[in-house]
Amino acid sequence: MLEDAPSASPSARAALAFEDVSKRFGRSVVALDHVSWSIRPGARACLLGPNGAGKSTSIRLIEGAIVPTSGRVTLLGAEVGSEAYLAARRRTGVVPQGPGMYADLTVGEYLALARRLYGRGSVDRVLEALRLGPYRAAILANLSGGYQRRVALAAAILGDPEVLLLDEPTVGLDPVAAFDVVQLLREAMPERTTLLCTHNLAEAEALCDEVLIMRSGKVLLHTPLAELRRRARPLVRIAARQPVSVLQSVLRRRGLSTQVDSDGEGVLIALDEPFDATPSLLRSLLIEGIDVYECRPIRPTLEMLFLDVVRGAV
Amino acid sequence: MFGRRETAALLRKELGQVRRSRGALISAGLLSLLMIVVVPGLQLTAILASGRQALPSVPLPGLARLDEPRQLFVQLMLPAFVALAGVMVPSIAAVHTIVVERERRTIELLVALPVRVGDILLAKLLANLALAVATLGPLVFVDMAALAWLGFVSPAYVVSVCLLLVAALGCSVGMSLLVALLARDFRTANNLNGILLGPTIGLVLAVLILVPADVHLSVLAGLLLAIGVGAVAGGLRWLTFERYLA
Numbered sequence: 001m002l003e004d005a006p007s008a009s010p011s012a013r014a015a016l017a018f019e020d021v022s023k024r025f026g027r028s029v030v031a032l033d034h035v036s037w038s039i040r041p042g043a044r045a046c047l048l049g050p051n052g053a054g055k056s057t058s059i060r061l062i063e064g065a066i067v068p069t070s071g072r073v074t075l076l077g078a079e080v081g082s083e084a085y086l087a088a089r090r091r092t093g094v095v096p097q098g099p100g101m102y103a104d105l106t107v108g109e110y111l112a113l114a115r116r117l118y119g120r121g122s123v124d125r126v127l128e129a130l131r132l133g134p135y136r137a138a139i140l141a142n143l144s145g146g147y148q149r150r151v152a153l154a155a156a157i158l159g160d161p162e163v164l165l166l167d168e169p170t171v172g173l174d175p176v177a178a179f180d181v182v183q184l185l186r187e188a189m190p191e192r193t194t195l196l197c198t199h200n201l202a203e204a205e206a207l208c209d210e211v212l213i214m215r216s217g218k219v220l221l222h223t224p225l226a227e228l229r230r231r232a233r234p235l236v237r238i239a240a241r242q243p244v245s246v247l248q249s250v251l252r253r254r255g256l257s258t259q260v261d262s263d264g265e266g267v268l269i270a271l272d273e274p275f276d277a278t279p280s281l282l283r284s285l286l287i288e289g290i291d292v293y294e295c296r297p298i299r300p301t302l303e304m305l306f307l308d309v310v311r312g313a314v
Numbered sequence: 315m316f317g318r319r320e321t322a323a324l325l326r327k328e329l330g331q332v333r334r335s336r337g338a339l340i341s342a343g344l345l346s347l348l349m350i351v352v353v354p355g356l357q358l359t360a361i362l363a364s365g366r367q368a369l370p371s372v373p374l375p376g377l378a379r380l381d382e383p384r385q386l387f388v389q390l391m392l393p394a395f396v397a398l399a400g401v402m403v404p405s406i407a408a409v410h411t412i413v414v415e416r417e418r419r420t421i422e423l424l425v426a427l428p429v430r431v432g433d434i435l436l437a438k439l440l441a442n443l444a445l446a447v448a449t450l451g452p453l454v455f456v457d458m459a460a461l462a463w464l465g466f467v468s469p470a471y472v473v474s475v476c477l478l479l480v481a482a483l484g485c486s487v488g489m490s491l492l493v494a495l496l497a498r499d500f501r502t503a504n505n506l507n508g509i510l511l512g513p514t515i516g517l518v519l520a521v522l523i524l525v526p527a528d529v530h531l532s533v534l535a536g537l538l539l540a541i542g543v544g545a546v547a548g549g550l551r552w553l554t555f556e557r558y559l560a
Contacts, residue, residue, distance in 0.1 A: 065425050066556050086317060086428060094426040100419030104334045109327070110423065116323040117427045140423075155427065 014038035014074070015163055015193035016062060021071030023057050023217075031057040033217040034071070039210070041162070044189060046204035047197040048306055049214035055197045056097065058214075059167045062195070063094055076163060090118050093156030097167040097197075101140040101148050108136040111155060118159030126154040130184060146177025150184065157188050164189060166196045170203060182206060205302040213309050221309050225302065232300045232308065234274045238285070239266035239294035250290055254281075266294060320429045324437030328411065332441050338410040342403050342449045349399040350453040354392055358460070361387055376523040376530050388466055389527045396454060396475055397518045397534060400482025401489070404439075404446040405507055408490035412438045413503040416494075431556075435494060439487050446483055454479055474531040481535035481542070485514065488545025495549050514541070 017038035023031045032054045039045050047055050060066045061073045064080050076091055078084035102110070111123045127133045130150045135143060140151060149169060156164060169185060170178040182203055185196075189207065198204050204211070211228055213221045221228070240247050247267050248258045259268045271277045274297035282295045300308075332338055361383045371381065380386045412435070415421050424434050458475065461467040489510045497503035521534040 063425060065431055086320075086430075089428040092428070096422040096426040098419075099422035099426070102331075102420050102423070104331050105327070109330070113323060113327050114427055116326075117320060117429060119319075152423070152426065155423075159428075 013041065013077070015041045015043070015076055016195060017072075017074045018058070018061075019072040019074070021061065021068045021073055023054075023061065023066070024069045030217050032061075032068075035214075035217070035219055036071075037212055037219055037222050039193060039195060039212075041193050042191070043210050044194040044208045045196070045210035045212055046208035047195055047212045047214065048199075048201070048204060049220075050310065052216065053214040054217040055214060056167065057217075059094075059097075059165055059195075059197050062092075062165060064089060090159060091161055092163040092165065093159065093161035094165045095149070095152045095156045095167060095169045098172050099148075099152060101143070103139060103141040105140055106137050107132060107140060107143070107151050110140060110151065111158060114155040114158050121158035121160060123158070126158050129157075129187075130154045144177065145173050146180055149173060149177070149181050153181070153184055153188065162192060164192050164194045166194065166198075168198055168200075169196070170198075170200060178203075201301070201303040201306055211302070211305075213306060215310055228305050228309075229300060232305055233270040233272060235268050235298050235300055235304070236271050236274050236278055236281075237261055237266045237268055237294065237296055237298050238282075238292060240285070241291035241293065247290060250285065250288060254284070268298075271297075317430065317433055320433040321437050321440070324424070324429060324433055325440050328437050328441035329444060332407075332411060332445050335410055338407045338445065341410065342407050342445050345403055345406065346399055346446075346449040346453050349395045349402075350450060350457060354387075354395055354457060357387055357391055362464075374523050375526045376521075377527075379527055384466060388461065388471070389530075390522050392457065392461075393475060393478060393531055393534070394518055394522055396457075396479050397482045397538065398515060399450055400446070400479045401486045401514050401518075401538070402511060403450055404442040404483060404486040405490045405493065405511065407442045407445050408438070408493060409497075409500065409503045409507060411442060412490065412494040413497050413500055416497075417499045435491065438494070439490055442490060443483060443487055446486070450479065450483075471531075474535075478531050478535045478538075481538040484542035485538040485545075486542070488542035488549070489514070491549040492545050514538075517541075 018032075018035050021032055021035045025031055035054070035058075047058060049055050057066070061068055061080060062075055064075075064085060067081055073080040075085065076088040078088035107127075108123065111126065115121050115123050127136055130153060132147070132150055132154060135147060135151075140148065143151065153169070156166075166185065170181050173181060178200075185207060194208070196204060196208055205225070209225050211221065211223060211225050212219065238247065238251070244260055244264065244267055248260070251258050251267065251269055256269045256271075260266075261268050271281075278295060278297065282292060285292050285295075364383065367383060371378070376390065377386075380389055415424075415438070421434070425431065454475065458467065458472045462469075462472065489507075492510065493503050493506045497506050517537065518534060521537060522530050525533045
C-alpha cells in the first residue's frame with residue numbers, strides 16, 4: 001500500500017471499517033487479503049479496482065451477506081453479524097449491482113416491503129423524489145433499465161439512511177439513463193457517507209472526493225482525490241500536424257517520456273513545472289519545424305491516476 | 315440468525331408471490347390432488363366394489379397381518395401417498411420459488427434490504443410449507459373424513475396420519491433447503507430434487523413394508539422428521555447461506 005492517510009487506524013467513529021479482513025472462498029480463492037481501511041462519517045469514497053480486486057466481496061461483507069474468514073468489518077460502529085448490526089443495517093441503503101427484477105412484483109409492492117424492513121420512510125415521498133409516481137403499479141421487470149435502477153435507489157434512500165452503498169449503480173445503462181441516475185445520486189448523497197463501487201472512473205470523479213483502489217484483494221491506495229491529484233506529476237498535452245510518432249520521437253530526443261493520449265491525436269508529457277517549462281518547449285518544437293496546434297497543461301483525470309496507481313507509477 | 319420482523323415481512327411478500335405463481339400453484343395443486351384424492355379414491359372405489367376378499371399372506375412384517383384389501387389400503391397405500399405427497403409438494407414448489415429467485419438474480423434486490431440471507435430462505439421455506447399445508451391439509455381431511463364415515467379408520471389412526479403428514483412436510487423443508495443451497499439453476503434443482511426424493515420414496519415404502527403395521531406410521535414419521543432436521547442442520551453447518559449467494 002502506497003499511502004493510507006485516512007485509514008491508518010479504523011476508529012470507533014468510522015462509518016465503515018475493515019480491520020485486517022481476509023475473505024477466502026473455498027481453499028484456493030483469496031478475495032480479500034488482510035485488508036484494513038475505514039471511511040469517516042460524511043465521506044464520499046469510491047472503491048476502484050480491476051475485475052477480481054475484491055470490490056464486490058467488500059460490499060457483500062458490509063451488507064452482511066457473507067462473513068469474513070478473519071478480521072472485523074464494522075458498519076456505523078456495529079460489527080457485521082453482531083446483535084447491533086441489524087440496527088446499523090437499517091440505517092444503510094444499498095443499490096445493488098444490476099439486480100434481476102421480479103416479474104410478479106410491482107414497484108409499489110417492492111417499496112412497501114422495503115418500508116416494512118426499514119421500519120420508517122414514506123413510499124410516496126421517494127416515488128415523488130425519483131419521479132416514479134406513474135410507475136407505482138408497474139411490474140418491476142417491465143421497467144426500462146434506468147427506471148429499474150431508480151427503483152433500487154428509491155428503496156435504498158427510503159429509510160433516510162446515513163450510509164449509502166452503491167455497487168456499480170449505472171452499469172449496463174445507456175448514456176442517457178446513466179446520466180439521469182448520476183444526477184439522482186448527486187441529489188441523494190449529500191449528508192450521507194457514501195461508498196461507490198464502480199468501474200466508471202468519470203462517475204467516481206463526479207461523485208466522490210476520496211479514492212480507495214484495490215487490486216488482487218489488497219488495498220493499493222486510500223487517499224483523498226485532491227491528494228492523489230497533488231501527488232501526480234502535471235501533464236502537458238501537445239498535438240501537431242505531423243504524425244504522433246514523429247512528435248514522440250522529437251520529444252524523446254529532449255529526454256521527455258511520452259504517452260499517446262486516449263484520442264490518439266495528442267501526446268502527453270509529464271512536466272514538474274508546466275507553466276514555466278511549456279513556453280520554451282513549444283518554441284523549440286516550432287523552431288524544429290513541428291506544426292504544433294495544441295499545447296496546454298491538463299489536469300490528470302481519475303482514469304489516468306487510477307491507471308498510474310494500478311501500474312505502480314504513483 | 316433469524317429476525318422475526320424481517321421474516322414476517324418477507325413471508326408476506328413470498329405468500330403474495332406464491333398466490334401469483336402459476337407454476338407453483340399448478341404443481342402443488344395437481345400433485346396433491348393426484349396423490350391424495352384421485353389415486354386413493356380410485357383404489358377405494360375398487361375396494362368398495364370388490365367387497366371383502368382374502369389376500370394371500372406375505373411374509374413381511376408390514377404386510378403380515380394385512381389380509382384384506384381394505385386393510386392394505388388403510389395401512390399401506392394411503393400412508394404411502396400421504397408421506398410421499400408431504401415430501402414432494404413443498405420441495406417441488408421450492409424449486410419454483412427459491413431457485414428461480416437465485417437464477418434470475420432477484421435475490422440481489424432482497425439482499426440490498428436490511429435482512430439476512432437466513433431470513434430470506436426461512437420466509438421462502440415457510441411460504442412453501444404454507445402452500446403445501448393449504449393444498450394437502452384439506453385433501454387429507456377429506457380422505458380421513460371419508461374413511462371415518464365408512465368406518466375404516468379409528469381416531470388414533472387419523473392422528474397418526476396427520477403426524478405423518480407433518481413429519482413428511484418437515485422432511486421436505488429440510489430437503490428444500492439443501493436444494494436451495496446447492497442448486498444454481500432450475501435444471502440442477504430438478505435433478506437434485508430427484509436425487510433426494512428417490513431414496514426417500516424407497517425409505518417410505520421400505521418402512522411401510524418391513525416395519526410391523528402397528529408401529530410403522532410412528533417409525534416412518536420419526537425417520538422423516540429426523541431426515542428433515544438432519545438436512546436443516548447439515549445445510550446450515552456445512553453449506554452455509556453464502557452458497558445461496560454464490
